[in-house]
Structure formats: structure tokens, C-alpha cells
Amino acid sequence: MWSDTQDRLRGALAPALPMSDVQARGGEHSANPSRTTAMTAFLKIERLAKAYQQDRPVFTDVSFTLDKGEFVCIIGHSGCGKTTILNVLAGLDTASAGHAFMDGREIAGPSLERGVVFQSHALMPWLTVRQNIAFAVQSRWPDWRAAQVQAHVEKHVAMVGLLHAIDKKPSQLSGGMKQRVGIARAFSIQPKMLLLDEPFGALDALTRGTIQDELMGIVRQTQQTVFMITHDVDEAILLSDRILLMSNGHEEDGRYVPGGLAEVVVNPLPRDRSRAQLHHLPGYYALRNHIVDFLVSRARAH
Amino acid sequence: MKHMHLHARAALVSMLMFLVLLGAWQLSASPAAVGSAATAGMTAEEIEYQKMMGKDPGAVKSTGFPPPLDVGKAIVTHLADPFYDKGPNDKGIGIQLAHSLARVGLGFVLAMLVALPLGFVIGMSPLMQKAFDPFVQVLKPISPLAWMPLALYTLKDSNVSGIFVIFICSIWPMLINTAFGVAAVKRDWLNVASTLEVRPLRKALRVILPAAAPTIVTGMRISMGIAWLVIVAAEMLVGGTGVGYFVWNEWNNLSLVNVIFAVLLIGVVGMLLDLAFAQLQKAVTYVE
Numbered sequence: 001m002w003s004d005t006q007d008r009l010r011g012a013l014a015p016a017l018p019m020s021d022v023q024a025r026g027g028e029h030s031a032n033p034s035r036t037t038a039m040t041a042f043l044k045i046e047r048l049a050k051a052y053q054q055d056r057p058v059f060t061d062v063s064f065t066l067d068k069g070e071f072v073c074i075i076g077h078s079g080c081g082k083t084t085i086l087n088v089l090a091g092l093d094t095a096s097a098g099h100a101f102m103d104g105r106e107i108a109g110p111s112l113e114r115g116v117v118f119q120s121h122a123l124m125p126w127l128t129v130r131q132n133i134a135f136a137v138q139s140r141w142p143d144w145r146a147a148q149v150q151a152h153v154e155k156h157v158a159m160v161g162l163l164h165a166i167d168k169k170p171s172q173l174s175g176g177m178k179q180r181v182g183i184a185r186a187f188s189i190q191p192k193m194l195l196l197d198e199p200f201g202a203l204d205a206l207t208r209g210t211i212q213d214e215l216m217g218i219v220r221q222t223q224q225t226v227f228m229i230t231h232d233v234d235e236a237i238l239l240s241d242r243i244l245l246m247s248n249g250h251e252e253d254g255r256y257v258p259g260g261l262a263e264v265v266v267n268p269l270p271r272d273r274s275r276a277q278l279h280h281l282p283g284y285y286a287l288r289n290h291i292v293d294f295l296v297s298r299a300r301a302h
Numbered sequence: 303m304k305h306m307h308l309h310a311r312a313a314l315v316s317m318l319m320f321l322v323l324l325g326a327w328q329l330s331a332s333p334a335a336v337g338s339a340a341t342a343g344m345t346a347e348e349i350e351y352q353k354m355m356g357k358d359p360g361a362v363k364s365t366g367f368p369p370p371l372d373v374g375k376a377i378v379t380h381l382a383d384p385f386y387d388k389g390p391n392d393k394g395i396g397i398q399l400a401h402s403l404a405r406v407g408l409g410f411v412l413a414m415l416v417a418l419p420l421g422f423v424i425g426m427s428p429l430m431q432k433a434f435d436p437f438v439q440v441l442k443p444i445s446p447l448a449w450m451p452l453a454l455y456t457l458k459d460s461n462v463s464g465i466f467v468i469f470i471c472s473i474w475p476m477l478i479n480t481a482f483g484v485a486a487v488k489r490d491w492l493n494v495a496s497t498l499e500v501r502p503l504r505k506a507l508r509v510i511l512p513a514a515a516p517t518i519v520t521g522m523r524i525s526m527g528i529a530w531l532v533i534v535a536a537e538m539l540v541g542g543t544g545v546g547y548f549v550w551n552e553w554n555n556l557s558l559v560n561v562i563f564a565v566l567l568i569g570v571v572g573m574l575l576d577l578a579f580a581q582l583q584k585a586v587t588y589v590e
Contacts, residue, residue, distance in 0.1 A: 071472060110497045111497070111499060112497070115497070116494075118494070122488075122490035122491060122493065125589060126588040137500070139498035139499060139500050139504075153406070169588070171590060261373075
């Protein structure tokens, strides 16, 4: 059953992006895709591990790469360490073992080169939308004149369609609008890479759909490299070029098996897809079933 | 009546209570009408004798407590010329008030200069939080006036000692609230600052300060309330100038009219100070 799915997935692979080693290995049902790729990969994660208790690491041996312009989603149950991985990439957390490189340099702390969109939008409530984004822009380019900052801010607020609310405080905005501002803020510093920590998790389905479309449009336009956490299988299929599936740590035969990267699924659907026609695309259901099957039956026991 | 606004109705009830209070005061302060009855049955010689003994039976007996009208007159007199200065024991109430406010202001600002930076350090470092805790816990409950002898001895100046007492009583609420506010700043906002590579000073001023401002200003408001309570007592002790000294001086003069006037004034000024901080609080509060 499993290999059937893989064959069908591979059959539909034709228009996908060029694959790296790990991508190719993604289809091989590898529980431990730890082989490293050439240094040319834009983002490279090598044998990352995190342990809060020495003998029971949350995950071990997580290795993967991202190419420039790629959109990669990571899916897994709560507690599998997705957010930890994202925080390590953001430089906000440190791993117990392993390394992360971006552009050939090791990630050793937070940097303006990586924009982060937080799950809870993390806008400063005492600042207006304009001031929130201006704060980021001024941090990125401290020498800019006020007019230059304002022009840049307005451009990015317009990008997410919120010019009419630019002088409002976050408390006056809906959840979707706040998250749009968070996205505009992340884009405004023109980072080399964007990290999204389940940005739409708290939104209702309709709003989520709209913002997903907007985000996809912006990412395609800007050729942004994106790493995103999600719980929503359809969201991952719609947005990403590849989907990383993570398993939780668990007991097996009385022995603790740490979680890790269980599988990398390449999205075979054409890149210029849209939410409305997504479920009509050939290969969509096979892909969706495969991921859901993983989450239901294998995520805790690989 | 039913359609009257709540504020208007509350104002009406307040006014009624005020009038009832004034009435009760006027009645209790009125002289007892015993004069003519007391002289009955006395000969002229007996009355004369009583007068010589200082117990005039015909005189109107007073409770000694001034009626509201007298206090009203005193208020008008004091406020009509608040800034006169006729020597050390006779200064206008405006001058006395200015002295008190200057002491409170100076002590409060000094306390702020110490409490805010120190509160930042304590709030940002769990180590400092634990290290400072025993000192704060022991020093905080000490009545500010208990410091007075030590202050007088070491500072050798009553005026400076008064300022020191205000300083020492204002510092604790500000310090504790600043430390708490800074420690409670949302992780998300600090993470945003980190990912934007914001320098420490800019982070403190543009992220932590506004985030903790509502808590800090609450601490300042509590401090100001305590400072205004304490200044009256401190000035009674050290003497010289100020509203507290004015109260004590008028007590020595047995002028209850002036004491009542001063008490009311202390209340009104305290309220105005609190209102000012309430405004400040409103200005820095944000809705999440």
C-alpha cells in the first residue's frame, strides 16, 4: 500500500523542482535521511538534535536542505520539535547537537537575514501598523531617512492590502489582519529566508484560505525561500514544494526511540496551483492520503 | 430621574451627602443655649464672683469646634492671599504647599532615578531578582519615619532629611513594579527584537519600556500616594516649612479652623496628584 502510493507520487512528479539528494531520498521511506548534500544548498541542517532530558531527546539526527526560492513545510504532531527546529533556524534557540548553515555560514544567533512570522503575530500593541513595520525597517536600515522608511513601510503594507488600516493599533484589527501585518513586517526587512511558525493556526478557515493565497502570491513574486510549520495538510500541499514529516519520540519494546525526520515528501502538483482548483489536480488525493496516513498511523511509531 | 445619566445621579447623591454632612457639622458645633438658665437664682454678687473666677455663667458656652461657616471664611482668607511671608511662623499656604510639593517632587524624582534602572536590572536578570529579594523584603515594611533619626544624624539637615524620607518611601513600589513589569514582558516581543538585531539600549527603550510602562506607572502612582501621606508626618517632625508644619503650628496656636482648612487642602492636593498619574497611566496603557 505504502509503495503503491510512492509510485503514484513519483509518477506525478514531472513538473516539480529539481531535487536535491535528500529530496530524492524522500521517496525512499527513509526513517533517517541524514546524508548530507553538497555545500551548494542554501540552507543546510546537519544531524540536529534537541534533548531537554539527556536520555530522552525530543528528536535526533534531523538533516535536510533547502534550495534558494524553495517553499518547505514541516508537519508533525505537537511536541515533535517542529518549533524547536524553526527556533534554531531563527537563532532563538540552540540545538543540543548538530549544525545549521545558511549561505555557507553557521547560524549562531538571530539575524536580520532571516525574517520570522510568529504564531501569535507578536505585533507590539502600543504601536500602530505603520510604527510596527517602521520599527523593523529602521532596525534593518538605521541610516535611512524618515521619508525613505515611510515609503518602504507603505509599500509593504500595500502588499498585504492593509493601507486603509495603516494607522490603526493592532487591537483594532481582526486576527487575519494582524497576521497580515506580521507577514508584511517579515517581508519588509527583505530577509534571505522567511520562517513561519504556524502563522495561520489561530485563524478561521475562510480567512486562512484568503491569506494563504496572498502569501503564495507574494512568495512567488519575491522568489522568497520559506520554511513553514503547519498542522494543516491542505495548507502544506497548497504552499510547499516539499513537505517534511516528523515523528514524535516514543517507547518501542521498552526502549525510548527519539523523534526525528521520518520522511520528505516532494509535492508533485504543478507550482502555479490555487486553492480553488487544488483538489481537482491529479495526484492531490494520493498526496493528501499519504500525509494523513502518516500523521494518523506512523507519526508516533516509525 | 430614571433617564438621568449615571454621572449626574452620582453627582446629585454626592451633593446631598455633602449637605447632610455640613448640616450635622453645623449642628454639633453650635453653642448650647444654657446662658440665661444658669444665672437664674444667683445674686448680682454671686455672678460677679463667678466672673472674677473666670467662669462667666452668662457667657455663651462654646464646644470649641469651629462651625463650617468659620472654616469657609478661613478658606477664603487663605486662598485670597496664599503667598505672603511674614517671618518663619507666618507664611501663606501657597508657600507652605510649594515647600511640601518641592520636597515630594525632589524625593520622588530621586527615587525614580534609582528605582527605574535598578528595576530594569532586577527584572531582566533572575539572578539579581533572587539576590535583591531579601533586601527589598526587609527594607520595604520599614515605616519611612523610622529612618528620620538616622537621616537627621547623617545628613544634618532637616530639609534634606525630609527629602530622604520621601525618597526611601517612594522607592519600593516603583522598584518592585518596574522589576515585575520588565520580567513580565512578553517573550514574543523580545524575540521580535532579537530577530531584528535590535541593540540592547534600543531594545530597552523601544520594546521593554513601553511594554512594562503600565506596570511601572502603576508603581509610580502608588509611590506618589505614599509620598504625599508621609510628607505631612515628616514635616510635623522636622518643622520649619510645609503643609505638615503648618498643621502642627496651627495646632499649637489652637486654631482648629486653620487645621481643618489644611486637612482639606492636603486631601485635595493628594487627589490632584493621583489624577495626574491616572492620566499618565491612561496614556501608556495599551490594549492587546
